Amino acid sequence: MADARRLVDKLWSYCNVLRDDGVGVIEYTEQLTYLLFLKMAHERATRPLKPQQIVPEEYSWQRLVDAQGDELEFEYTRMLTGLAKERGVVGTIFRKAQNRIQxxxxxxxxxxxxIDKENWSQSGADIQRDAYESLLAKGAQDKGSGAGQYFTPRPLIQAIVDVI
Structure with missing residues (x-):
């Protein structure tokens, strides 16, 4: 749980930074989900044993890492739009996705x-689930977020982590 707590504290610190720009807890969690999916897809595509390409190369995580400034914002928005048009699960995940981090x-x-400094695929599903659940709980406790009205059942959190 210590690793999950460390991840949650790190994730939450960025949420506080974005709040000043009008990005709420729900939007922040949504953006993290998209970015973490892309990072974990990259990890899966570049692993030494049985690499698996989940997203097309034109939407690779490395493009985000390499971009800077306005180019990064443009690239992220382009990727979200393009991934929404993909068939199957990837298209479903990114359907109606929009960049909220301006x-x-x-x-x-x-x-x-x-995100890039962590190896999310090796952190284990339990840590990912605990981190995600704790992030949602922190958001629900945050009076200014309006997220307290939401409750995500543990089985749904497990399913989300399993899919990612």
Missing amino acids: DPAKLRGIVVDL
Whole structure:
């Protein structure tokens, strides 16, 4: 649980930064979900044993890592739009996805400093589930977020982590 707590504290610190830009807890969690999916798809595509390409190369995680400034915001928006048009599960996940992080410097911080530094595939489903559940719980406790009205049942959280 200590690893999950560390991840939650790290994730929550960026949520606080984005709140000043009008990005609420729900939007932040949504953006994290998209970005984490892309990072974990990259990890799966580049693993040494049995690599598996989940998203087309033109939407690869590395494109976000390499982009800076306005180019990063443009690239992220382009990727969300393109992935929404893909068939199957990927298209379903990204259907109606929009970039809510309008400050390229903050987006870069999330991509490079927060998400890219972790190996999310090796952290284990239990840590991912605990981190996600704790992040949602923190959002629900945050009086200014309006997220307290939402409750995500544990089986749904398990299913979300399993899919990602």
